[in-house]
Amino acid sequence: MSEPVLKVVNLKKYFPVRRGLLASLRGEPPKFVRAVDGVSFEVHKQEVFALVGESGCGKTTTGKLVMKLLEPTDGKIYLEGQDVTELRTKEEIKAYRRKVQMIFQDPFSSMNPRFRIYDVLEEPLLIHGIGETRAEREELIYKALEMVKIVPPEEYVHRFPHMLSGGQRQRVAIARALILNPTFIVADEPVSMLDVSIRAEILELMKELKEKMGVTYLYITHDLSTARYFADWIAVMYLGRIVEMGPAKEVIDNPIHPYTRALLTAVPEPDPSRKDVIKELPIKGEVPSAVNIPPGCRFHPRCVYFQKGLCDKKEPQMIEYSHNHWVECHLAGKI
């Protein structure tokens, strides 16, 4: 297999929890929220890698670490073989940011309301010193807008963000990410705030850009259906760790980890024949706090297959259950 575009190795991010005065006087050890707790994955060129999980599972933190918006506690991130965690100086980080761009969830708040669309798109060019003259920059801006099908661009460049619809705004956000011709795009819930019809439009656009321009994505979402549609790979996260990972279809159609199974059962589907059936969810209780991660397998208190003495004692290792299909569960294949 070719060299991955992005390689993440044993990535960790712990956030310190503020202690009370009394606790620090007593000399209690500091506590940490273990938001990302040993995550490893690879993303290859022109592929979409989806990080899926519920709120608080660490998927957005992982995205921010990849973007270098946060510094990891431990672990390595490599972009095209280059160690990202070693980048220190402003220039190095700036050069990195040019290669890695982000699309945010909310197209309403991710754009300066006082900027016209032209300014929104010109800003990255100015920051990175691309395009010597105004005319050159204008051409790049028009090209980027045409790419995301905001046509004719002349009609839109002088508008403010509030004069566009939600779908158009998200297209501009995508154009802003693409204008620097990045090698890698982190898309954090790019469609979850959009209406169904617009959601499909944006997903189609992102898919088209992947095929036409060779964009590689890290797609962060809570929505398994869009992940199955858009992504090549799916990694399911739970409490800071990837518990299952593999080709998108394989993970959805043949889930191994009890948590993935529970998640999949919970996804509603537009099929009215099941309206009187009460779905039994194979999961117990609620997500524990990331401050007190359960010992052993971190999913064991909620697992319906829990085996005393094994799951609550020993932490499971990631194993390759079948070709390219990785799972972190003691009981993989036995349940």
Added chain:
Amino acid sequence: MGRKILEVRNLKMYYFTSRGPVKAVDDVTFDLEKGEVLGLAGESGCGKSSIGFTLMGMPQPPGRIVSGSIKIDGREIVGLPEDVLRREIRWQKISMIFQGAMNALNPVYTIGYQMIEPLIYHKGMEREEALEKAMKYLELVGLDPEIVYRYPHELSGGMKQRVVIATALILEPDIVIADEPTTALDVVVQAQIINLMKRLKKKLGLSMIFITHDLSILAEISDRVAIMYAGKIVEIGPSEKIYNEPAHPYTQKLLAAIPRLHEDVEKLEFIPGSPPNLLNPPSGCRFHPRCPYAMDRCRQEEPKLVEVDKDHYAACWLL
């Protein structure tokens, strides 16, 4: 056929803004039978939440009911004075689970305190009696009754949503309106809440209007579904019909835009353009600027709901 608990006829509710009336609910007619769940779906801004607020007799200012009739259990509520509405209708006959209500719980009062308020004001109950009833309802929604002594910050999102549902049910209303009750929740919690609502429907024979933009969730619970577009119901019928044999082009396109979990979809369809501004809705059929089948007639004349099948109505000139 069950008994009609709610009859809405030609309801119009406009928001009177300085730029002119926004026709958020424009000539809407439907019924709700006892023990039935009616799903109300559409994109944002189509007027689905506005209908909810209007049925509660409290259109959000500057909205006003322009014309039409709302009958709850045979009693007309349009035109009733506010104090009668408050004393006799709202929460007692019809109640609502608001979008994001779980974040509207008052952080400085216990759950119990907030739940018993309506019982004391509406039913004149004593504190102890009311608290007992609150505990009974918490148990009904699958919570530990001791939660009455807890504060909102001690509960998780799913638990708070259950509290809100229990509060909406506590005065035993005939009709419950649920406006996006699962939107801010994670999938597992969402599925648990949907299960709870299914159970309550069976156990209490709840009549419910379930408002959401998510057609997948709607399919899980609705007996009938109404699809709204730009302030109007464009299609209404039994869910099996709506999902399997949609008649209106808008419904067809909406369903084709949903990515499926277990099916290979080569290309998702989408509807070009965006919903119209309701200050100035398009002439004729309001969907015609986005409709692939639009004809001259669609631009000029407004289609009425016609029966395409038993109890299945759609408003489109193609039919």
